[in-house]
Amino acid sequence: NAGVTQTPKFQVLKTGQSMTLQCAQDMNHEYMSWYRQDPGMGLRLIHYSVGAGITDQGEVPNGYNVSRSTTEDFPLRLLSAAPSQTSVYFCASSYGGQNTGELFFGEGSRLTVL
Amino acid sequence: AQSVTQLDSQVPVFEEAPVELRCNYSSSVSVYLFWYVQYPNQGLQLLLKYLSGSTLVKGINGFEAEFNKSQTSFHLRKPSVHISDTAEYFCAVKNSGSNYQLIWGAGTKLIIKP
Numbered sequence: 001n002a003g004v005t006q007t008p009k010f011q012v013l014k015t016g017q018s019m020t021l022q023c024a025q026d027m028n029h030e031y032m033s034w035y036r037q038d039p040g041m042g043l044r045l046i047h048y049s050v051g052a053g054i055t056d057q058g059e060v061p062n063g064y065n066v067s068r069s070t071t072e073d074f075p076l077r078l079l080s081a082a083p084s085q086t087s088v089y090f091c092a093s094s095y096g097g098q099n100t101g102e103l104f105f106g107e108g109s110r111l112t113v114l
Numbered sequence: 115a116q117s118v119t120q121l122d123s124q125v126p127v128f129e130e131a132p133v134e135l136r137c138n139y140s141s142s143v144s145v146y147l148f149w150y151v152q153y154p155n156q157g158l159q160l161l162l163k164y165l166s167g168s169t170l171v172k173g174i175n176g177f178e179a180e181f182n183k184s185q186t187s188f189h190l191r192k193p194s195v196h197i198s199d200t201a202e203y204f205c206a207v208k209n210s211g212s213n214y215q216l217i218w219g220a221g222t223k224l225i226i227k228p
Binding site: 004016040041042043044048090092102103105106107108 | 123148150155156157158159160163204213216218219220221
């Protein structure tokens with residue numbers, strides 16, 4: 001099983017450029033989310049989705065957009081990259097409803113903004 | 115609001131020695147508790163979880179954790195560590211009445227000394 005697949009694994013951007021981080025899952029999970037991981041700060045939730053067509057903001061949504069047109073895909077868009085967005089980004093998914101909260105993670109996308 | 119505290123950012127320990135990684139949480143409601151592990155340059159994966167029942171839970175790779183409601187703690191232990199346990203460990207809590215959101219600790223890096 002592929003699980004949660006993220007692309008690209010590495011990306012270097014210049015300030016002001018835009019890009020999309022892709023995330024796909026093949027487990028038919030209702031819930032999908034994007035986190036960023038910075039040293040000493042653990043994981044911070046950016047955006048999440050509880051199903052196709054439904055998205056909401058997490059803890060640190062500024063500078064990021066998401067959409068959920070299908071159950072499988074949940075792309076994260078940076079419209080105008082800033083150095084503060086240099087981070088490692090993780091996509092994670094889980095079962096819907098009153099679930100137990102177990103998340104399945106992708107391998108991460110390391111983004112550097114110059 | 116809920117919060118999770120991992121008191122130690124790094125824990126160095128000799129190979130084959132026992133280890134305890136500490137996790138405390140604040141919550142006034144019933145919770146689910148999780149430990150995730152992140153090996154170098156990888157995504158996170160579930161190590162173990164407490165949902166209900168026995169307060170001692172066993173996970174993968176010989177790890178176990180004990181839920182202590184009175185002390186609001188969920189410390190992770192292993193009686194004898196190996197070099198392969200080198201990783202960052204994250205504690206997370208979820209309100210059992212909410213659908214999705216996990217609250218994360220900042221992480222503890224386990225450093226195994228030969």
